[in-house]
Amino acid sequence: MNEKLYPVTVEVNGKPRSTQVPARLSLVDWLREELRLTGTHVGCEHGICGACSIMLDGEPVRSCLMFAVQADGHKITTVEGLGGTDGKLSVLQDSFCEAHGLQCGYCTPGMLIASQALLNTTPDPSEAQIRDAIGGNLCRCTGYRQIVDAVKLAATRLAAQKK
Amino acid sequence: MAENKNPYGFRYIGAKRRTKEDPRFVTGCGRFVADIALPGMKHVAIVASPHASARIVSIDTKAALAAPGVHYVLTGEEFCRDTDALAIGVDTPKVTRYALANGVVRYAGEWVAAVVADTRALAEDAAELIEVEYETTQHVVDPEIAVKPDSPQVHPAHGTNVLFHRRFVWGAVDEAFEKAQNKVKLRVRWGRSSTVPIETFGVAAQWDAGRELLDVWASIQMPKFPDQLARAMRLPGNAVRVHYDVDVGGSYGVKRGIKHTVLVSYLAKKLGMPVRFLEDRLENMRGGDMHGPDRLFDMQAAFDNDGTIRALKIRALDDVGAYAGRSPLQLGKPVSAICGPYRIKAVEYEPTSVMTNKTPQEAVRGFGQAPTNFALERTIDHIARHLGMDRIELRKKNLLQKEEFPYLIPSGSTYDSGDYHAVLDKALAAIDYPSIVAMRDAARKAGKLAGIGISTCLEPSGGNSAFEPLFNPKNDTTTWMDSCLVRVDLSGAITGIMGTSSAGQGHETLVSTVVGEVLERDPATVRVIRADSLNALPSNSPVGSRMAIMLGGAAAGAARIIKETLIEIAAHNLGCTIETIEYKDGNVAVRGHPEKKMLWDDLIAIAHRKYHKMPPGLEPGLQAKFVWEVPTGGTLPTADGVAQIYPCYSFETHIVYAEIDRETAKPELKRYVCGHDCGVMINPDIVHGMTYGGIAHGIGAALYEKFSYTEDGQLESGTFMDYLMPSAMEVPMVDIVDHCTPSPLTTFGQKGSGEAGYLGAPAAIANAINDALAPLNASIETLPMSQNDLWRVISAAGTGSR
Amino acid sequence: MKSAAFEYARASSVAEVCDWLRDGDDDIKLIAGGQSLVPMMAMRLTRPARLIDINEIDALKFVAVEKDAVRTGACTRQCVIANDNSLAKAVPLIRQALEWVGHVQTRNRGTIGGSLAHADPAAELPLVAQILNAQLVLRSFAGTRTVAANDFFEGPLATATRADECLEEIRWPVWNETRTGSAFTEVSRRHGDFALVAAAAQVSLDAGGKCTRASFGLAGGGYIPMTFPKLAARLLGTILDDEVVQSVVNDAAAEFDPGGDLHANAEYRRQLAAVLATRMLRAACEDARKRR
Incomplete structure (x- = not known):
């Protein structure tokens, strides 16, 4: 085993993380297997299902379609970083619980990342905008209805908070 | 939003309530099989057949064994010698199936060899170095050709590609068709699809040589899984411990990776190392053996001018792929609702289960009912059009x-x-x-x-899987029980214990709600845990839309025993009969004498610590199990194929x-x-x-x-x-x-x-x-x-x- | 689905990339957004020995709207392109096409140059490049050359880019005619999937509604995305009435030679080509009429 290792330093959920990785290690495998941030899931490894969605420098991307070494010097937020540092659920996370916007929980981290990214730029999204935002994330349990409801609920609550 | 309106008159059942499971998933704290890291764990990659049908001439593993990080390469010859074949749902003993092909491959994607290495990437590198020489043989992919006697045979030893065929006649079908004012005939086809959960199947196994115990974590939803695993591994049932405390990332029927699990268990035991195999999506789709029904229906209906439907004739040909498993039984469940929601008094049903050189079929949501409903409903529309x-x-x-x-x-x-x-x-x-x-x-x-x-x-x-004996006379199983254990600990906290895994159905919410309802305690305070297969009460797992009924019923039964015990303790200590005790929110009082009361904590303390205050004959501690047989279950089908399912x-x-x-x-x-x-x-x-x-x-x-x-x-x-x-x-x-x-x-x-x-x-x-x-x-x-x-x-x- | 091993190098400048590519080694691949390359690597359909990452080269990320062309750096993210209003004003067809490209997550990472260099015959951006005959600036250690899109696409996943070259910039011609309109559509199985057939058109009209300039194209199931300059020439001077559009489109659909696959056979694709090209020429014409 003499695969060359490359140093990577990434700010993950606000904390700098540094390891040595083989070039071919995908970002999602690095997060899961090396950093043990297992909230981000692997569904297809070819960029269709969206279960591995994370935020890279604030924008949602598929972490199965990046190599860990490419993330060097960037900032990443995973589902583990969506809640408050006090362990409290974010408004979106809480809304997913309230509207039961999930069942098995496997696609959920990707759905949360995709819909949080939407809410960051579009505080009052229409149903069509919500569907478009989660359109790259497959869910087999919910038929998407309660996910759409959860995102709408979160938007309403966030708007009320701002008042 | 959290309006607590209840249409049924229950306190918790039927009310809008948050689930117990959701919080761990929205925070990324689920515990899926891929999240389980065992110290020193090794990884598996698979070599799969490129051919639909072929003889394996030779397998050269030398280069793979010499590749970096490789611990072992397993082929079918060794594996099929040292493990037993997987269980079959119908009586076709020659249609043997193992995780690895031995000498013959029967579908493109069938597993031929498994590589164990330090990482999955290295295992894939080595898998590419394995050279398999094949000699292709005749194959069949069309089920209508496969049923013919001169078709290429998927399992020549079985003598035919047909796994199951029977003609059931319930009621005066021929008479109804003879007398019918109108008839329609149609052919409909349900395509080969499946549930395809976003999580593929995964399993991790570890052999503890000191204890002679196999520990297994798997994304499993399968009745009798530990038993089948133990048999294939030639181990006693109590040498296999399946951990149900694994979140399953969707299943809807298909998460039954028994072949994966036997393979990984064998490797873990053989190598003395923890071994994990997570199907990648390509392996999952081709070789995961999880395709659904692929079914051709020939439908006939006899009906009056006013639309009254007199009789149906249904012929169903199901292409189950290259092996049997339980899949022929997916033609059996629809017998339970063969006439749909309609008043149709005569039905002929002729199911045929046939093998082809395709990926095998697994249980899919509805277990064959959705295709049958589709065929029935197309028939109804054809009748309407005809009239x-x-x-x-x-x-x-x-x-x-x-x-x-x-x-x-x-x-x-x-x-x-x-x-x-x-x-x-x-x-x-x-x-x-x-x-x-x-x-x-x-x-x-x-x-x-x-x-x-x-x-x-x-x-x-x-x-209630009573189609099993209907489709296999050698199988006289008549119970598909489920059970629950409810415990109240010394602090008065309630725990419900279930013996199966869940794939998003919310069983923890189910058990806590039901137990809370019976004991009149807030379900939010009821913890629900999952036993492993060695300390679990019997369960037939969440199949066939059964858990609200079966696990719900079992949890309620256990909670009722707890409640009765508390009432007995109270009656004994308050010096009255149990009939006069009023139970409310876990506290008790004598009817008409509110001052004569005992609180939940008092009753718990007696049960756990004050044997001198216990009614004679009651055991100390506070726990109750309830094992429930499926209502209406317990009977075998008649010889002419009539069954209460x-x-x-x-x-x-x-x-x-x-x-x-x-x-x-x-x-x-x-x-x-x-x-x-x-x-x-x-x-x-x-x-x-x-x-x-x-x-x-x-x-x-x-x-x-x-x-x-x-x-x-x-x-x-x-x-x-x-x-x-x-x-x-x-x-x-x-x-x-x-x-x-x-x-x-x-x-x-x-x-x-x-x-x-x-x-x-x-x-x-x-x-x-x-x-x-x-x-x-x-x-x-x-x-x-x-x-x-x-x-x-x-x-x-x-x-x-x- | 783990990639085969490779060596990785992160480039900080185009010059550095060109230096590394100097020997014209076929085993070297550039990675931009990676949205198509990485799945192919995961399936081991491609296995470069060395991967050069151009994502950190800031000089490849820009949008410059000029009078006759919009210049975009090859590594500009698709989401940046889609959100650039001045670009959308100058060359609306690009934004119209991007609405059909993948999903939010893939557009956040995918780049405009990566899509062109990858040259999937069913992809949207290569079709736009063909229709507008975008100019692609390729750079090597020896200097730069500019290749017209119509000469760039050579086959499925094949372009005129030499092994020692790196796509640096794309120049999208601006049609300065006042009454210019464009439209893009496609039929796919699901939203965000590659097109079974995509069609797009751009036309300019004079004050009397006569067509003074026209281009249209088709992609999907074919060899490369196609544009039909000779057929488009037949539209000039007409008011794009149904008859002329139909005749031109029929000839285009006949020339468009799509293959079949499990989602659509060739015959269905030809039908889609005719229908969608007609719709897009009409839509582009409508769009042009609204502008003044």
Whole structure:
């Protein structure tokens, strides 16, 4: 085993993380297997299902379609970083619980990342905008209805908070 | 939002309540099999057959064994010598199946060798170095050819490709057809699709040589899994410990990786190292053995001029792929609701299960009921068309009336309860039926293809697998019990213990709600845990829409014993009879003497610490188990094939409005309402969620999803780029209308709902598409109805091209 | 689905990339957004020995709207392109096409140059490049050359880019005619999937509604995305009435030679080509009429 290792330093959920990785290690495998941030899931490894969605420098991307070494010097937020540092659920996370916007929980981290990214730029999204935002994330349990409801609920609550 | 209105008069059951499971998943704290890291764990990659049918001439593993990080390469010769074949659902002992092929491959994607290495990447590197020499042999992919005697044989030792065939006749079928005023005949086809959970199957295993104990963590949803694993491993049952405390990332039937688990268990034991195998998506689609029914129906109906349906003849040919497993039984469950929700007194059913050189079939949501419902509902629409009768009127004429329950159907099952007309009327009102008729007619006037589809379907529930003895006389199993253990600890906290894993169905919420209801304690304070297979009470796992009924019933039963024990303790200490004790919120008082009371904590303290205050004969501590047999279960089928199968029957009706772009053939579902009656809902959010999900899955089966094979037997939709699951952009806004007809057979009146939506959606969509095509005099009877297929029928009707 | 091993190098400048590519080694691949390359690597359909990452080269990320062309750096993210209003004003067809490209997550990472260099015959951006005959600036250690899109696409996943070259910049011609309109559409199985057939058109009209300039194209199931300059020339001077559009489109659909696959056979694709090209020429014409 003499695969060359490359140093990577990434700010993950606000904390700098540094390891040595083989070039071919995908970002999602690095997060899961090396950093043990297992909230981000692997569904297809070819960029269709969206279960591995994370935020890279604030924008949602598929972490199965990046190599860990490419993330060097960037900032990443995973589902583990969506809640408050006090362990409290974010408004979106809480809304997913309230509207039961999930069942098995496997696609959920990707759905949360995709819909949080939407809410960051579009505080009052229409149903069509919500569907478009989660359109790259497959869910087999919910038929998407309660996910759409959860995102709408979160938007309403966030708007009320701002008042 | 959190309105606590309760339609049923219960305190917690039926109320809007958050689930117990959701918080861990929204924070990324689920514990899926891929999250389990065992110290020193090694990883597996698979070498799969490129051929649909071939003899393995030789396997050269030398280069792979020498590759970096490789610990072992396993082939079929060793594996099939040192383990036993997997269980088969029907009586076909020569159709043996192991995780690895031994000398012969029977489908493209079948596993030929397994590599164990330090990382999955290294295992894949080494797998590429394994050289397998094949000599291809004749294959068969068409089930209609496979049933013929001169077809290439998938398992020559079995002597035929047919795994099961029987002609059941219930009632005076021939007489009804002879006397019938009208008959229709049609052929419909349900395409090969599956549930395809977003999590693939995964398993990790560890052999503890000191204890001679195999520990297994798997994303499993399968009855009798530990037992089958132990048998294949030639271990006593108590040397296998399956950990049910693993979150399963979706299953809907298919997460039954028994072959994966035997393979990984063997490797872990052989190498003395923890071993993990997570299917990648390519392995999952081709070699994961999880395809669903692939079924051809020849339907005939006999009926009167007024629409009264007298009899049905159903022939079903199911292509189960290259091995048997339990898949032939998916033709068996529909016997439980063979005439649908209709008053049809004579039915002939001739199921044939046939093998081809394709990926094997596994249990899929509904266990064969969704294809059967689709065939029935297409038949109903054909009858309406034949008579020129309104499809709703025809259904209403033949749907059972609520006064007719309990209703014994000709094949031997009794429908427990229902009010089908009420549900249909509610759904028609919810979609404002006249308005969608007007919408359709206006669209047609504007030159569009527009149609309305309706289905009225049953969901047999309660998971009583009495089709097993019906399809296999050597199997005389008559119980599919489930159970629960409820404990109240010294601090007064309640824990419910279940003996199976969950894949999103919310069983922890179910148990806590039911226990809270019985004991009148806040369900939020009830913890629910999962035992492992060595300390669990018996369970038949969440199959066949059974857990609300079976686990719910068991949890309630155990909680009731706890409650009775508390009342006995109170009566003993308050010096009164148990009849005079009033139980409220876990505290007790003597009726009419509120000052004579004992609090929950007092009663718990007595049970756990004060034996001197316990009534004589009661054991100290406070726990109760309840093992429940399926209601109406316990009997064998008669020799002529009459069987009481499932106990409860949920009803669903779907009404869909669809338009098809005449030029591009692109379909769009524009309005969708589902009326649903599954009795008392324990948690409405969970029931609705599963129903929405089932509908989305049904949209996939109807329009998008297909495991497509070339004539060479190659799977050509083995990635998510080609196997098309609907996204939020393809699934329309669906509205569900609830109705409640309680079941008289269950603890709270609940019925099953785990397969809801999927059992009626494909039928309704197919009916809507065909209604849209009707003005062209065109029809399409094959699922999925791809755009290309739609275009073909539209253009054949002479209006597609301009 | 783990990639085969490779060596990785992160480039900080185009010059550095060109230096590394100097020997014209076929085993070297550039990675931009990676949205198509990485799945192919995961399936081991491609296995470069060395991967050069151009994502950190800031000089490749820009949008410059000029009078006759919009210049975009090859590594500009698709989401940046889609959100650039001045670009959308100058060359609306690009934004119209991007609405059909993948999903939010893939557009956030995918680049405009990566899509062109990958040259999937069913992809949207290569079709736009063909229709507008975008100019692609390729750089090597020896200097730069500019290749017209119509000469760039050579086959499925094959372009005129030499092994020692790196796509640096794309120049999208701006049609300065006042009454210019464009439209893009496609039919796919699901939203965000590659097109079964995509069609797009751009036309300019004079004050009397006569067509003064026209281009249209088709992609999907074919060899490369196609544009039809000779057929488009037949539209000039007409008011794009149904008859002329139909005649031109019929000839285009006949010339467009799509293959079949499990989602759509060739015959269905030809039908889609005719229908969608007609619709897009009409839509582009409508769009042009609205502008003044």
